[in-house]
Amino acid sequence: MDRSICIFLIPVSLLLACLVHNTHAVDFKVTNTVPNTPGGRMFDQEIGVNFALSIMPDITEFIYKVFEETRSEQRRHVPVVNVYISEFPGYAYKNGDNINISASALDQFYHPRSESKRFFTSLMYHEMTHVFQWHGNFGAPGGLTEGTADYVMVKSGFYDQATYTKPGAGKRWDEGYGVTERFLEYCDSLLNGFTAKLNLKMQYTYSDNYWVELLGKPVDQLWREYKAKYGNQPQEASVDMFQGLKY
Incomplete structure (x- = not known):
């Protein structure tokens, strides 16, 4: 009796484990x-x-x-x-x-x-x-989502370091691609894991106030301070291996 119960329970537990795994696959x-x-x-x-x-x-x-x-x-x-x-x-x-x-x-x-x-x-x-990625139910600026996608790409190492956007480039924080990616790196330097924390905040909605909540300053002020760090030099926007052809 005990042996038959054990034989039955083992396959059921394995089946349940498989079902849980597949639910999140x-x-x-x-x-x-x-x-x-x-x-x-x-x-x-x-x-x-x-x-x-x-x-x-x-x-x-x-x-x-x-x-x-x-x-x-x-x-x-x-x-x-x-x-x-x-x-x-x-x-x-x-x-x-x-x-x-x-x-x-x-x-x-x-x-x-x-x-x-x-x-x-x-x-x-x-x-x-x-x-x-999270995007605040499509309420986040498009440049932010593009910059975040580039952020992951840069973290992966699969990008052309020689031609990629240099720190301090761009005219707006939400310009997208390499410009916003470099700005997110700067924000990471102010708060470890900032970009990940910002992404999680955007599960349901987006607000510029998230920057204040995480870094204590409005995003426009952070952008000005970022630009000042690199001398406010006028620089070209994002450059990629595909000669500016955007995703």
């Missing part, structure tokens, strides 16, 4: 919808679906780590992340939990071809951050 899918175009062929030959699928779980875990989201309730619930290689003007964009990447842009900008996987990995750190 993210499924990843990659589809090349234009395999017969130059960019579609390049993707298959130089990058490939299997490579894309292999890096997506690690990127997801990295995003959780950068955002200090150690508990499931701190994370955006994302059942499936779809990546589509297709044809459209531009480079890449996110809609919902879908990442759309232009095959033509891959073909045009991924040179040398031997660096294609590195370029693609950089892009995926940026775009997947858009999937998992």
Whole structure:
């Protein structure tokens, strides 16, 4: 009697463990919808679906780590992340939990071809951050969400350090991309983990007052002090490996 009970309980406990794990798992899918175009062929030959699928779980875990989201309730619930290689003007964009990447842009900008996987990995750190970051129910400034996506990309190390935006560049704190990324780094220097804390505050809404709550100063004042630190020099805005082609 006791033996039969034990035999029954072990599989049930294992089943329950699997169910809990799957509840918080993210499924990843990659589809090349234009395999017969130059960019579609390049993707298959130089990058490939299997490579894309292999890096997506690690990127997801990295995003959780950068955002200090150690508990499931701190994370955006994302059942499936779809990546589509297709044809459209531009480079890449996110809609919902879908990442759309232009095959033509891959073909045009991924040179040398031997660096294609590195370029693609950089892009995926940026775009997947858009999937998992908080944005105050779309109330956060677009430049802030773009800068935060670049922030994770820079943390990953998959970016061109020689051409990337230098500290002190830009005209507005919410200019986006490298300009806002460097400003977030500055704010991190004032409060360890600032960017992660700001991201968590934006689970439901966004307010400029979050900067005051975290750093004790309005964001415009922080921006002025940041610019002053670098001599208020007029500098170019964000520069990236894709010659200014924006996501």
